[in-house]
Amino acid sequence: MTVLDIRAYRLRLPNTARPVLAGVDLTVGARETVALVGESGSGKSLTSRSVLGLLPAGAATEGTVRVGGDDVLTMTPEQLRRLRTGTAAMIFQDPRAAINPLRRLGDFLTESVRLNGGLSAEAATARATEMLDAVGLPASVLGRYPGQVSGGMLQRVMIAAALMGDPALILADEPTTALDVTSQAEVVALLGDLQERFGTGLLFVTHDLGLAAAIGDRVYVMYAGRIVETGPAEALFARPRHPYTAALLASTPRLDGPRGRLAAIEGRPPGLRDEPVGCPFALRCPLATSECTRQAPELLPVDGEPGRRTACHHSDRTGEATADA
Amino acid sequence: MRSPDLGAATRSKGEPPMRRTVLEVVGLHRAYGGVRAVDNVSFTLAEGRSLGIVGESGSGKTTTARIVVGLERADTGRVLVHRRDRTERRRGRVHRLARAREVQMVFQDPYLSLDPRTTVGAVLRETLRLHFPDADHPRRIAELLEQVGLGEREAGALPRQLSGGQRQRVAIARALAVEPAVLVLDEAVAALDVSVQAQILNLLADIREATGIGYLFITHDLGVVRCVTDDVIVMRHGRVVESGPTAEVLARPSHPYTRLLLDSVPGPGWDPRSIAAARRALSDSP
Amino acid sequence: MTAVLTRRSGLGRIRTARAPLHRICLGFVALVVLAAVLAPWLAPDDPNAVDLGDALAGPSAEHLLGVDAAGRDTLARLVTGARTSLLGPLGVVAFSTLAGVAVGVTAAWRGGWLDSVLSRSTELVFAFPGMLLAILIVSVYGEGLLAPVVALAIAYLPYVSRLTRSLVLAERARPYVEAYQVQGHSGLQICLRHVVPGIAPVVLAQATINFGYALIDLAGLSFLGLGVPALTPDWGRMVFDGQSAVQHGYPLSAVLPCAAIVLTVVAFNVVGERWADQVARRDR
Numbered sequence: 001m002t003v004l005d006i007r008a009y010r011l012r013l014p015n016t017a018r019p020v021l022a023g024v025d026l027t028v029g030a031r032e033t034v035a036l037v038g039e040s041g042s043g044k045s046l047t048s049r050s051v052l053g054l055l056p057a058g059a060a061t062e063g064t065v066r067v068g069g070d071d072v073l074t075m076t077p078e079q080l081r082r083l084r085t086g087t088a089a090m091i092f093q094d095p096r097a098a099i100n101p102l103r104r105l106g107d108f109l110t111e112s113v114r115l116n117g118g119l120s121a122e123a124a125t126a127r128a129t130e131m132l133d134a135v136g137l138p139a140s141v142l143g144r145y146p147g148q149v150s151g152g153m154l155q156r157v158m159i160a161a162a163l164m165g166d167p168a169l170i171l172a173d174e175p176t177t178a179l180d181v182t183s184q185a186e187v188v189a190l191l192g193d194l195q196e197r198f199g200t201g202l203l204f205v206t207h208d209l210g211l212a213a214a215i216g217d218r219v220y221v222m223y224a225g226r227i228v229e230t231g232p233a234e235a236l237f238a239r240p241r242h243p244y245t246a247a248l249l250a251s252t253p254r255l256d257g258p259r260g261r262l263a264a265i266e267g268r269p270p271g272l273r274d275e276p277v278g279c280p281f282a283l284r285c286p287l288a289t290s291e292c293t294r295q296a297p298e299l300l301p302v303d304g305e306p307g308r309r310t311a312c313h314h315s316d317r318t319g320e321a322t323a324d325a
Numbered sequence: 326m327r328s329p330d331l332g333a334a335t336r337s338k339g340e341p342p343m344r345r346t347v348l349e350v351v352g353l354h355r356a357y358g359g360v361r362a363v364d365n366v367s368f369t370l371a372e373g374r375s376l377g378i379v380g381e382s383g384s385g386k387t388t389t390a391r392i393v394v395g396l397e398r399a400d401t402g403r404v405l406v407h408r409r410d411r412t413e414r415r416r417g418r419v420h421r422l423a424r425a426r427e428v429q430m431v432f433q434d435p436y437l438s439l440d441p442r443t444t445v446g447a448v449l450r451e452t453l454r455l456h457f458p459d460a461d462h463p464r465r466i467a468e469l470l471e472q473v474g475l476g477e478r479e480a481g482a483l484p485r486q487l488s489g490g491q492r493q494r495v496a497i498a499r500a501l502a503v504e505p506a507v508l509v510l511d512e513a514v515a516a517l518d519v520s521v522q523a524q525i526l527n528l529l530a531d532i533r534e535a536t537g538i539g540y541l542f543i544t545h546d547l548g549v550v551r552c553v554t555d556d557v558i559v560m561r562h563g564r565v566v567e568s569g570p571t572a573e574v575l576a577r578p579s580h581p582y583t584r585l586l587l588d589s590v591p592g593p594g595w596d597p598r599s600i601a602a603a604r605r606a607l608s609d610s611p
Numbered sequence: 612m613t614a615v616l617t618r619r620s621g622l623g624r625i626r627t628a629r630a631p632l633h634r635i636c637l638g639f640v641a642l643v644v645l646a647a648v649l650a651p652w653l654a655p656d657d658p659n660a661v662d663l664g665d666a667l668a669g670p671s672a673e674h675l676l677g678v679d680a681a682g683r684d685t686l687a688r689l690v691t692g693a694r695t696s697l698l699g700p701l702g703v704v705a706f707s708t709l710a711g712v713a714v715g716v717t718a719a720w721r722g723g724w725l726d727s728v729l730s731r732s733t734e735l736v737f738a739f740p741g742m743l744l745a746i747l748i749v750s751v752y753g754e755g756l757l758a759p760v761v762a763l764a765i766a767y768l769p770y771v772s773r774l775t776r777s778l779v780l781a782e783r784a785r786p787y788v789e790a791y792q793v794q795g796h797s798g799l800q801i802c803l804r805h806v807v808p809g810i811a812p813v814v815l816a817q818a819t820i821n822f823g824y825a826l827i828d829l830a831g832l833s834f835l836g837l838g839v840p841a842l843t844p845d846w847g848r849m850v851f852d853g854q855s856a857v858q859h860g861y862p863l864s865a866v867l868p869c870a871a872i873v874l875t876v877v878a879f880n881v882v883g884e885r886w887a888d889q890v891a892r893r894d895r
Contacts, residue, residue, distance in 0.1 A: 251523035253548035264523035425795030
C-alpha cells in the first residue's frame, strides 16, 4: 500500500529564475524506508516539508502530493490540521530548536492530540507514556524540561511525539545530523523497530550517502530540484547510473575507500538565479556532451535493472566515470 | 595503549628521519566545576605531519584544541611550540603576536567566523598589517587568494555574498597569512556539503605539501580522519583512550570505544541494533 | 540580535510597515529640522517683538497664526522655537548615547568586577524617574537649558548602556571575535574596529527613539516653568505662557506649539522605529 505518492511535483518561488523543485516523482509504501539524498540546495527538505503542506510564502505548485490518497496541495486548513495530527508526522533535525524549551516534555507530547485529536488529558498522557516506552524512555521524562535531557534523548522524545497520532507516514528531515555517531545508530535502530511494530512508512532525508545506503530500502538522489536517480539501495550504490551519484560517492571520504586525495567535483550546484538549459549537472559532468546542454534528460527506467530509474543521456557509460575516479 | 610519542612510531616505518617536533602537549588538565573536560592529555605533532583528534561531543577534543590555540586556559599542563612554552601567557603586544605566529585556527562555522561587515581583501590586509607591516600587501593578498583557490572577484566580496566553501577558503587564507607553524582545524569541514568538503580536504592536503605546516585536525568523522591524517588520537570523557598511526588504529583498534566508533559509521554490514547494545554496555563501564 | 530596544508602550505601538506613513514622517522630520536651521530667515517677524495692542488676535494677514497673550507672532515663535526645542533633545541624546555606549562597552567587554560596579550604578540611576531628577537638578542650578539637558542625559544613559551591554555581550560570543583574538589582535582593537561598528545601527536607532522622548521631557520641564528662561521662544515654554490665553478663550497660541511637539515626537518615533525594524530584520 502506498502511503506517499508524489507525481510531477513542481514548486516555484517568487523572484527565482528556475523552479525550486522541477518535477519530483516519489513513492513510499507502508513498512518501507525510503532515503532521499541530496546536498544543500537540492530541494530535499522542501520536498519533505511539502508533504505536510509546509510551503514557503508565495509558493506556486503543480502536480500532486498524495498522502494516503488525498492531495495535500488542495487541502483546506482543517484537512491539513487533521493530516498533521494523525496521518503524517515529521521529525526535525535539531530537537533543541524544534521543541519549546519553556514547556515540559509532557506538554509537548500531548498538546497536538489534545487540541486537534480530541483526546482527553488522561488518555493523551496514557498514550504519551506508551510511546515513551516504545522509544525506550521512562515515564518520568514527561515532567522534565528539554534542557534537562541529552540531545539523543530529546530526539527520541521527538520520535515519540511523531508517533502520538498513529501516523501512516513519518518524515525524518536529517534526524541524526545533530547527534553523535553512536547516538545516530541508536536512533536509526529505534526507527527500524518502530516501523516494524507500527507499520509506518518512513521518508528519511539525509545528505549522508553511507547512512542512506545502510538504512534505505530504496533511495532517491536529488540534484538542483530534480530526482536524478532512484533504485534499490544496494544496487544504486554498488553501481550508480548517474554521473552525479557516482561523483558524490567518489568524493565521500569512506573507511573502506582509498586514502589520500578525493575525487572532488569541480564547481558548485546551480543557484536559484541561474536558469540551466538542459541537464543541470552538465557543466560539472565528466560525461557531458552537447546533447546534455540542449535537452534535459527524463527520469527513465534502466534496462535490465528493475526498479531503477535515472535521468541521464549517458547512463550506460557511468561505469567509465567511476573507473576514472 | 600505544606510546604517545608518535614520531617514534613513524620513524620505524622508514619515514624520512628526525622530523622536528613542532607541537608538544604535556599533561593537560581542565575541569569545569566537577566535570573533567580534559584529563591528562598528552601528544606530539611533528613538522609537516597531520594529527587527528577524534571523539564525540563531550570528549574534550574541542576544549583541548582551544587550549592549544590559547582561547582557554588549562588548569595544569604545558603546550610547547618549537620548544617554547605558550601556556604562560605573557602580556604585551610582542608576546601576543609571537603566540599568533605559532598556532592558528580555522573554525567550524563558516558563517560566523568572519566579520559580516568586512570584505575578504580587507580581512587579509588587517592580518598582514598586524604581522607584516612592511610587506607588499597587495601582492601577498593575491598570492594567498590564489593558494586557496579564490580570485579577484572574491577579494571585494562580503562574507554573505560567498558560499560556505568559499568562506572556509577565506578562513584558511586568513590563518595562512600569519604563517603559523601549526594550523588547528576544529571540525572545519563538518558544516560543508559532501562535494565541497572534498574540495576543501584536497586543498588542505595541497597546502600541507607546499608549506610544511603541521595540522591538528579535530573531527568526529572517521572517514575524514582516514583521508587526511597521518596519526590519530581517540578521546573519550576527556581522556585519550587510544593513539597511533591512523591506518593502524582504524584497521586494528585495540580499545572497545574505538571499535564502537568504527562500527557506528554506516556502511556495508551495518547493524545499528548491536551498536546500540554495545554503546549501552560501554557506558555502564567507566 | 536578540537585544530589545526600549520603547514605551503607548508611542511604541505606532509602528508601520506601510511606506506612506513612514515617508510622511520622514518628510516632517526634515521640515522641522530645516525650520530650526533656517529659523532667522524663515520667521516673518521678530519672535520677541511685543505688540500689546494686538494681543490674542486670531490669524490675520499680518500674523498667519495669530498672536499670543503678549502680542508676539505665533508663527515666528513656532519657527524660532524649533531651534531650542530640537537643540535640547539633541544635547540629551548626544551625551547619553556617547556616555552610555562607553559605559556599556566597557562593562560588557571587561566583565568581572568592573561590569558589576558599572551595572549596579546604572541601575541606581534607573530607579530615579528622569523628570524628578531633572527637576531636582534645575532647582539646584536654576534656569537655563544646560541643567535640564545634563539631568535628562544622565537619566537616559542607563537605557543606552544597558542596550549596548547586551549587544556587546552577544557580539563577543560570536566566533569571529575569537578568530581575531587568535590572529593576534588586541581586545581593544577588536572592540573598537569590529564590535562597536557592528552594534552602531541598533544604538543609533534607539537614539532616534530617545530623541522623541527627550523632546517631550524637556517640553514638559519648560511647561512647568523650569528650564529655558522666560523670554525664549520654545514650544514647551509657549504652552506655559499660553495658559492664560486658553483661559481667555484664545487657545491657538497654546494649542499650536502643543501640536508641534506631538507631531514632531511622533514623527521621530516612527522614523526611529522603522529604522530599528530594518536593523532587526537585516541581522536575522
